[in-house]
Amino acid sequence: EAGVAQSPRYKIIEKRQSVAFWCNPISGHATLYWYQQILGQGPKLLIQFQNNGVVDDSQLPKDRFSAERLKGVDSTLKIQPAKLEDSAVYLCASSLDRVQGRVTQYFGPGTRLLVL
Amino acid sequence: DQQVKQNSPSLSVQEGRISILNCDYTNSMFDYFLWYKKYPAEGPTFLISISSIKDKNEDGRFTVFLNKSAKHLSLHIVPSQPGDSAVYFCAASARTSYDKVIFGPGTSLSVIP
Numbered sequence: 001e002a003g004v005a006q007s008p009r010y011k012i013i014e015k016r017q018s019v020a021f022w023c024n025p026i027s028g029h030a031t032l033y034w035y036q037q038i039l040g041q042g043p044k045l046l047i048q049f050q051n052n053g054v055v056d057d058s059q060l061p062k063d064r065f066s067a068e069r070l071k072g073v074d075s076t077l078k079i080q081p082a083k084l085e086d087s088a089v090y091l092c093a094s095s096l097d098r099v100q101g102r103v104t105q106y107f108g109p110g111t112r113l114l115v116l
Numbered sequence: 117d118q119q120v121k122q123n124s125p126s127l128s129v130q131e132g133r134i135s136i137l138n139c140d141y142t143n144s145m146f147d148y149f150l151w152y153k154k155y156p157a158e159g160p161t162f163l164i165s166i167s168s169i170k171d172k173n174e175d176g177r178f179t180v181f182l183n184k185s186a187k188h189l190s191l192h193i194v195p196s197q198p199g200d201s202a203v204y205f206c207a208a209s210a211r212t213s214y215d216k217v218i219f220g221p222g223t224s225l226s227v228i229p
Contacts, residue, residue, distance in 0.1 A: 042205050
């Protein structure tokens, strides 16, 4: 079974530029998550999709970050304009619907962003 | 406000000995707890979990203990192996919050051969 795919793996941009990240979840996984992991901290949820609807985007800085999940499969996360403090690893994860019990999230390798 | 805390940023253990990683939480609504393991340049991978109705869950060399009254959990690895060297994240979620997972800052474990 193929895992969660992300691209690019690394990106260096200057502040005020824009950048986009792509995620392809595990086939059949209805729920998709984007996390931001700043060095020395744990992953922080930015947005959670259930199919192509947003479940939680309470910690997404909506003035500069946007995300979409077209057709309930792939997703893109965009930052425009980027700030120095956006330097982090952006992780995508996916999970099956929770019918009984609890979900397990499967993470991609992440995109490491450096804003200069 | 850090709801999940891992107060030891790093831990070194000799191969074959026990590794104990600790985690504390503040939100009494958390009812499910997870440990994730992360190698450099990879995403976190699920290791083991425990529901709040239990106080212990074991999977091979890994055991998680939960003390609800103290809002504390720990991960025991016995025996520790060099391949266990990684960053370990404690995480917690609550059904009342759509299972939103809150991660701790992580503990870097080094197992010395």
